[in-house]
Amino acid sequence: MPPFIMAARIIDIASDRDAAIAQACARLGEGLPVAIPTETVYGLAADATNPAAVTRIYETKGRPRFNPLICHMSDLAMAERYARFDPISRRLAEAFWPGPLTLVLPLLPDSGIHALSTAGLDTVGVRVPKGFSAELIAAFDRPLAAPSANTSGKISPTSAQHVAADLGDKLTLILDGGQASVGVESTIIRVEGERVRLLRPGGVAAEDIEALLGCLLERQEGAAPAIEAPGMMASHYAPAAAVRLEATSAAGGEALIRFGGMPVSGFDEAVAVFDLSPSGNLQEAAANLFDMLKRADATGAASIAVASIPVHGLGEAINDRLLRAAAPREG
Known part of the structure; x- marks a missing residue:
């Protein structure tokens, strides 16, 4: 072609x-x-x-x-x-x-x-x-x-x-x-x-x-036995940086993504801090998710620490995307 x-x-x-x-x-x-x-x-x-x-x-x-x-x-x-x-x-x-x-x-x-x-x-x-x-x-x-x-x-x-x-x-x-x-x-x-x-x-x-x-x-419990629809691959939505989930602290050199103004120890050591929704609104968090992942990745940080996000409502989709972003990369 x-x-x-x-x-x-x-x-x-x-x-x-x-x-x-x-x-x-x-x-x-x-x-x-x-x-x-x-x-x-x-x-x-x-x-x-x-x-x-x-x-x-x-x-x-x-x-x-x-x-x-x-x-x-x-x-x-x-x-x-x-x-x-x-x-x-x-x-x-x-x-x-x-x-x-x-x-x-x-x-x-x-x-x-x-x-x-x-x-x-x-x-x-x-x-x-x-x-x-x-x-x-x-x-x-x-x-x-x-x-x-x-x-x-x-x-x-x-x-x-x-x-x-x-x-x-x-x-x-x-x-x-x-x-x-x-x-x-x-x-x-x-x-x-x-x-x-x-x-x-x-x-x-x-x-x-x-x-x-x-x-x-x-x-679905565990890995899908077959691909039936888009978005079912284990590794997906991934930035260049590694992604670390359920973070309660941020290490020096990491970018930090948090939710609802959640306090995260060591945040002042992070190269950048982003909040998906300072007010804790899951719709706002979903709308901001991919943009903030891109912005965190653009800092050049080797890893991105992501604080806990509720799993109800649109939080289920947000957590799904983050799990796939954090999954081991093929190749």
């Missing part, structure tokens, strides 16, 4: 939404990936039905091809053209779409979504995002495979500037929609009969899903 045209153009969607959609549709129609804003994180989007376009996603990110991609739809009606909904999944879609929820569903026969998008599985992760990205998908009228717009395994981007710093020399177009409001990727759910499984915690709190359904979600 020929090399990419270098040096991405950045378009602020607030200045000309229609032009941004038109230019993005042109690039997508050429089989090129485009970085787009969503409420969760910025996505590296390409036509999910075009094998050359999906291949470019994997090549741009350096992503393993066994790791499937979420396919983004403009609305529930579009999703029904590509995947089969059971009653529980439909109820979840009607309650939480558009929004940060991905449902793993059986592909319809001859759906048109290419096997590269699903890593050869007979299921597909489907999400309907909020706002601009849904408008773009409706205009393009094909699903967009869109993992996070970053080098595979590294910290996810929550701004156009994050994307440009990481992948700007591999893309032709980055759409700037400002800071992502949710800040962590979508919650991923799979329904199998009466079983409702949480494959990845994310921007919809598990408690909210459980309250809607009146049952507890099944959670």
Whole structure:
């Protein structure tokens, strides 16, 4: 495959939404990936039905091809053209779409979504995002495979500037929609009969899903036996620095990330101190997580100490991302 045209153009969607959609549709129609804003994180989007376009996603990110991609739809009606909904999944879609929820569903026969998008599985992760990205998908009228717009395994981007710093020399177009409001990727759910499984915690709190359904979600105990959806690899979302969790103290030369103004001994020895949410708000903490990991990493510290964060609500997703960031790195 020929090399990419270098040096991405950045378009602020607030200045000309229609032009941004038109230019993005042109690039997508050429089989090129485009970085787009969503409420969760910025996505590296390409036509999910075009094998050359999906291949470019994997090549741009350096992503393993066994790791499937979420396919983004403009609305529930579009999703029904590509995947089969059971009653529980439909109820979840009607309650939480558009929004940060991905449902793993059986592909319809001859759906048109290419096997590269699903890593050869007979299921597909489907999400309907909020706002601009849904408008773009409706205009393009094909699903967009869109993992996070970053080098595979590294910290996810929550701004156009994050994307440009990481992948700007591999893309032709980055759409700037400002800071992502949710800040962590979508919650991923799979329904199998009466079983409702949480494959990845994310921007919809598990408690909210459980309250809607009146049952507890099944959670994976230990390492996943197989990759069923994105974000299930043990090492992911990782900065260059080592990450040390549940820190009650900071050592000299470390960067420190804390929560809720929590006192941490030795904080005055840290090279930098960040607080995900001084007021202890988990929504604010989720929105700040990846940006603060990037800022802590940019200090050049050899390690990043992260204080304890509650596990309820969006804290479950925050702790999931931190555990994967701290996991032993492959290679």
